[in-house]
Amino acid sequence: MFTRYCFRAAVVLCVVLPFAGCSNTEVGSIQISPSTSSLAVGQTVQFSATGIVQHGSHPPSSSNVTAQATWSSSTPAVATVNSSGMATAVSAGTATITAALPGSISTTATITVTGGGGTTGGSLASLAIIPGTQSVASPTQTSQFIAIGTTTSGATEDLTGTVTWSSSSAQVATISAGGLATAVSKGTTTITAIATNTDSSVVTATATFTVTGGTTEPLTALTITPGAQSVSASGQTGQFIALGTEGSTGLQENVTSSSQVKWISSQPSIATVNSSGLVTGVSVGTSTITALWTNPDASVVSATATATTTNTAAPEPLLSLTIIPSSITVGDLLDTGNFLAIGTFSTAPTVRDLTNSVQWLSSEPNAFTVDSNSTPPNPGAPGGLVTAYASGTAVIIAEATDPVTGSIQTATATFSCPYLLAAPPQPSSCIEPAQLLLATVTVYNEGLNTTNWLVTAPSATGTADVIHCGPGWAGVGPGSGATGSVCVATYPIGVPILITAPAQSGVNFGGWSSNCTPSNASGVPLPGPVLWTAAGPNYCILNPTTSSETVGAIFN
Numbered sequence: 001m002f003t004r005y006c007f008r009a010a011v012v013l014c015v016v017l018p019f020a021g022c023s024n025t026e027v028g029s030i031q032i033s034p035s036t037s038s039l040a041v042g043q044t045v046q047f048s049a050t051g052i053v054q055h056g057s058h059p060p061s062s063s064n065v066t067a068q069a070t071w072s073s074s075t076p077a078v079a080t081v082n083s084s085g086m087a088t089a090v091s092a093g094t095a096t097i098t099a100a101l102p103g104s105i106s107t108t109a110t111i112t113v114t115g116g117g118g119t120t121g122g123s124l125a126s127l128a129i130i131p132g133t134q135s136v137a138s139p140t141q142t143s144q145f146i147a148i149g150t151t152t153s154g155a156t157e158d159l160t161g162t163v164t165w166s167s168s169s170a171q172v173a174t175i176s177a178g179g180l181a182t183a184v185s186k187g188t189t190t191i192t193a194i195a196t197n198t199d200s201s202v203v204t205a206t207a208t209f210t211v212t213g214g215t216t217e218p219l220t221a222l223t224i225t226p227g228a229q230s231v232s233a234s235g236q237t238g239q240f241i242a243l244g245t246e247g248s249t250g251l252q253e254n255v256t257s258s259s260q261v262k263w264i265s266s267q268p269s270i271a272t273v274n275s276s277g278l279v280t281g282v283s284v285g286t287s288t289i290t291a292l293w294t295n296p297d298a299s300v301v302s303a304t305a306t307a308t309t310t311n312t313a314a315p316e317p318l319l320s321l322t323i324i325p326s327s328i329t330v331g332d333l334l335d336t337g338n339f340l341a342i343g344t345f346s347t348a349p350t351v352r353d354l355t356n357s358v359q360w361l362s363s364e365p366n367a368f369t370v371d372s373n374s375t376p377p378n379p380g381a382p383g384g385l386v387t388a389y390a391s392g393t394a395v396i397i398a399e400a401t402d403p404v405t406g407s408i409q410t411a412t413a414t415f416s417c418p419y420l421l422a423a424p425p426q427p428s429s430c431i432e433p434a435q436l437l438l439a440t441v442t443v444y445n446e447g448l449n450t451t452n453w454l455v456t457a458p459s460a461t462g463t464a465d466v467i468h469c470g471p472g473w474a475g476v477g478p479g480s481g482a483t484g485s486v487c488v489a490t491y492p493i494g495v496p497i498l499i500t501a502p503a504q505s506g507v508n509f510g511g512w513s514s515n516c517t518p519s520n521a522s523g524v525p526l527p528g529p530v531l532w533t534a535a536g537p538n539y540c541i542l543n544p545t546t547s548s549e550t551v552g553a554i555f556n
């Protein structure tokens with residue numbers, strides 16, 4: 001009776017205290033289930049411990065002793081385990097999990113942790129950065145981005161600490177391994193997160209980080225529009241506009257009234273120009289109008305235009321120009337809004353619709369394009385049609401040229417596509433539509449070479465080396481000198497892109513990711529069996545079909 005009571009009523013006590021007083025009943029061994037596990041970083045597994053209890057000459061029985069066991073990991077840097085037997089994968093490698101009871105009774109199980117990027121409940125299907133757009137007022141300020149992965153089973157997981165973060169312009173902002181963006185200088189940069197599944201497939205997401213104040217990224221070119229105009233010596237005025245081009249991104253911005261621009265007239269007695277580019281006719285003749293931009297490093301870029309002053313009295317046919325409405329706000333990327341340009345004349349009809357005869361300009365031409373009727377990007381589209389390719393705000397400018405004097409009248413309006421963080425996004429939030437016309441292409445190196453690899457690709461319109469990813473870049477042209485390890489560019493969906501890995505001394509090329517078809521230099525797919533060479537050059541064709549495409553190249 002004593003032995004039976006000790007097992008039935010005090011089995012836990014007997015396990016914890018080596019069965020004191022239970023001479024005929026003792027734990028002979030422990031079993032762990034599961035005995036082996038394979039996890040990706042971030043995944044968990046619950047271990048259970050079963051004690052095998054001996055009853056003298058009677059058959060053995062078992063009892064769950066998970067809560068009574070002392071749990072430990074041989075390599076906490078690979079996998080940790082808590083007091084309840086729950087193990088968490090930390091980094092790639094192998095760890096031994098031990099369950100022990102008093103009396104030197106213990107047993108082990110093995111955990112194998114594969115590379116980062118794995119998620120609980122299936123492989124990673126998509127990745128999102130929250131929020132999609134952030135801005136700060138000045139350099140040194142920071143903002144936190146969060147990467148949320150969604151698996152094929154529909155589960156979500158915070159992958160902020162396991163994805164690879166990058167900034168398209170380190171001159172504007174840097175980003176840490178934990179998704180913390182730090183402002184460096186005024187401008188906008190694309191933040192990219194890359195997650196790698198255990199099968200080496202890659203999932204990416206992008207967001208926008210804007211620094212509204214501080215020192216602007218250096219400009220490498222300046223353009224004045226129009227290049228020439230004529231005004232009357234009676235004091236007629238004409239407006240010049242200065243557009244600056246950033247070196248590393250190729251983006252243009254309206255810098256006409258910036259404090260860093262100095263306007264100069266070579267002949268002030270013929271035509272004067274003020275700090276906003278407004279020229280005024282004084283006497284008959286020709287003057288060269290110069291715009292000088294001084295970068296923070298004291299380098300200077302300039303542009304010139306011609307102002308011709310005539311002795312013909314200003315006839316005042318076009319008195320003013322107005323854009324209606326004064327502002328348009330849309331809610332989704334690729335949404336459009338149409339502005340009208342209305343001119344007021346001194347002769348009848350005094351009010352006329354000039355929408356399809358004025359020149360339309362955008363202060364953010366890469367984010368908010370505007371069509372002019374003379375050369376519309378979309379044939380048949382009306383003038384003044386603005387399309388949102390990013391979130392934010394742009395100044396839309398209409399220029400009307402007087403048919404008699406050649407002078408120019410200008411008017412401005414604003415176009416916005418704001419991003420409002422919410423779940424789900426609220427009305428007026430600039431979000432990605434169900435069907436995109438543009439694809440964000442991310443290029444990166446999957447190999448071990450970190451010193452002189454290089455991948456290049458032209459723009460959708462054929463501009464060479466718009467993508468020049470890797471430290472092997474030593475060329476000139478768009479973005480000269482960029483050495484990023486992850487490059488991002490935008491292309492129309494459905495338009496094939498020829499991606500090149502030039503021959504580089506000391507670089508062994510090992511192949512392309514499966515979505516980029518190996519080809520020759522003309523973009524013709526290779527029939528095989530040889531699809532690339534270690535010495536290079538090597539080529540592949542990417543045909544974007546989704547809003548986010550990733551190309552990995554292996555360099556060793």
